[in-house]
Amino acid sequence: MLESRILEQIITIVGSENVATERQDLLCYGYDATQMEFLPDAVVHPGNVDEISQIMKLANAENIHVFPRGAGSGFTGGALPKGGGIVLVVTRLNRILRIDTENLIAEVEPGVVTEQFQMEVEKLGLFYPPDPASLKFSTLGGNVAENAGGPRCVKYGVTRDFVMGLEVVLPTGDIIRTGGETYKGVVGYDLTRLLCGSEGTLGIITKIIFKLLPLPEAKKTMLTIFDSIDGAARAVSTIIGNKIIPTTLEFMDHATLQCVEKRFSLGIPDSGRAVLIIEVDGDRELIEKQAARIQELVRPLAGGMQGS
Numbered sequence: 294m295l296e297s298r299i300l301e302q303i304i305t306i307v308g309s310e311n312v313a314t315e316r317q318d319l320l321c322y323g324y325d326a327t328q329m330e331f332l333p334d335a336v337v338h339p340g341n342v343d344e345i346s347q348i349m350k351l352a353n354a355e356n357i358h359v360f361p362r363g364a365g366s367g368f369t370g371g372a373l374p375k376g377g378g379i380v381l382v383v384t385r386l387n388r389i390l391r392i393d394t395e396n397l398i399a400e401v402e403p404g405v406v407t408e409q410f411q412m413e414v415e416k417l418g419l420f421y422p423p424d425p426a427s428l429k430f431s432t433l434g435g436n437v438a439e440n441a442g443g444p445r446c447v448k449y450g451v452t453r454d455f456v457m458g459l460e461v462v463l464p465t466g467d468i469i470r471t472g473g474e475t476y477k478g479v480v481g482y483d484l485t486r487l488l489c490g491s492e493g494t495l496g497i498i499t500k501i502i503f504k505l506l507p508l509p510e511a512k513k514t515m516l517t518i519f520d521s522i523d524g525a526a527r528a529v530s531t532i533i534g535n536k537i538i539p540t541t542l543e544f545m546d547h548a549t550l551q552c553v554e555k556r557f558s559l560g561i562p563d564s565g566r567a568v569l570i571i572e573v574d575g576d577r578e579l580i581e582k583q584a585a586r587i588q589e590l591v592r593p594l595a596g597g598m599q600g601s
C-alpha cells in the first residue's frame with residue numbers, strides 16, 4: 294500500500310479523478326493476456342507527458358515500481374504489477390497529432406488504438422502495415438513496446454520497422470527524444486530500435502513518429518489446401534525462392550482445419566493436412582501476374598488438393 298503522503302502527491306499531479314486505489318478498480322488493471330493477476334497499489338491515468346514525468350520522478354525518489362499499460366492485451370506480462378506499485382495507464386494520451394501526407398510520416402500519442410490509426414491513414418491513401426491480431430483494441434504504444442507484428446510482416450516487417458522516432462519518459466522522469474523524421478538518421482546509438490520491444494522496462498513511450506507507405510492499389514487472397522504439411526512448407530520456400538514476397542503467408546495445420554470446419558462447415562476435405570492463405574498486394578496488374586504465378590508454383594505441391 295502506498296503511504297498517504299505519496300498518494301496525495303500523485304493526486305496533486307494528475308487529479309483525484311485519475312487515481313484509483315479501490316480494490317474493484319485495482320482488479321481491472323491487474324491482468325493482461327497471460328491470464329495472470331497481480332494487484333497494484335494504485336492505478337494512475339496521466340493526461341500528458343509532464344504528468345508522466347512528475348510521476349516517474351516521484352516513483353524514482355520513493356523507490357516505487359511503475360508498470361506502463363496500454364490496453365492490457367500483451368502476452369509477455371510486462372504490464373502486470375507483480376510485487377505491487379503503480380500501474381500507469383497511457384490511454385488518455387490518445388491523439389493522432391499529425392499525418393504528414395507530403396513526407397509520409399505520422400506523429401501519434403501512445404494510447405491510440407492500432408486499427409483506428411490504420412483507418413485514419415487509409416482515408417488519406419496511406420498505409421500503416423503492422424497488423425497484430427489484437428489491432429481492434431491494442432494501443433500503438435503497446436505495439437511499439439512489444440514490437441508487435443502480424444501476418445503482413447512477411448512483406449512489410451514488424452512495428453519496429455515503422456518507428457522513426459520516439460519521445461520517452463525515463464525512469465528518472467527525464468524526457469528524451471530519439472530518432473527523427475528523416476529516413477537517413479545514421480549518427481549515434483540507435484535508441485529507437487532499443488526501445489522497440491523493451492516491454493516497458495526502459496521508459497514510458499509518450500509520442501511515436503511512424504513511417505507510412507502509399508496504400509497499395511489492390512490485394513488478392515488465395516487459399517490452397519495441401520495433402521501434407523511438407524507440401525505447404527515447400528510451397529512457402531518455392532514462392533519466395535521465385536522472388537515473390539507475398540503480403541501474408543498464413544499456415545494452418547490439420548488440427549486447426551478441423552476446428553474451423555467444425556465451426557463454419559466450409560467444406561474443407563478431411564484429407565487436407567494443411568492450408569496456406571496467401572495474399573499479394575500492390576499494383577493491380579502486378580498482383581494478377583503474381584497470383585497466376587503463385588498458383589502455377591503451388592499446384593504441383595498441393596498433392597491434388599484444391600486451390601482458389
Ligand SMILES: Cc1cc2nc3c(=O)[nH]c(=O)nc-3n(C[C@H](O)[C@H](O)[C@H](O)COP(=O)(O)OP(=O)(O)OC[C@H]3O[C@@H](n4cnc5c(N)ncnc54)[C@H](O)[C@@H]3O)c2cc1C
Binds near residue numbers: 360370435442
Ligand atoms: C487476441 C490477441 C491477439 C494478438 N495478436 C498478436 C499478433 O498477431 N502479433 C503480435 O505481435 N502480438 C499479438 N498480440 C500481443 C500484442 O503484443 C499485444 O496485443 C499488443 O502489442 C499490446 O498492446 P497493449 O496496448 O494491449 O499493451 P499492454 O498489454 O498494455 O502492454 C504490453 C507491454 O507494453 C508496455 N507498454 C504499454 N504501453 C507502453 C508505453 N506507452 N510505453 C512503454 N511501455 C508500454 C507494457 O508495460 C507491457 O510490457 C495479441 C494479443 C491478443 C490478446
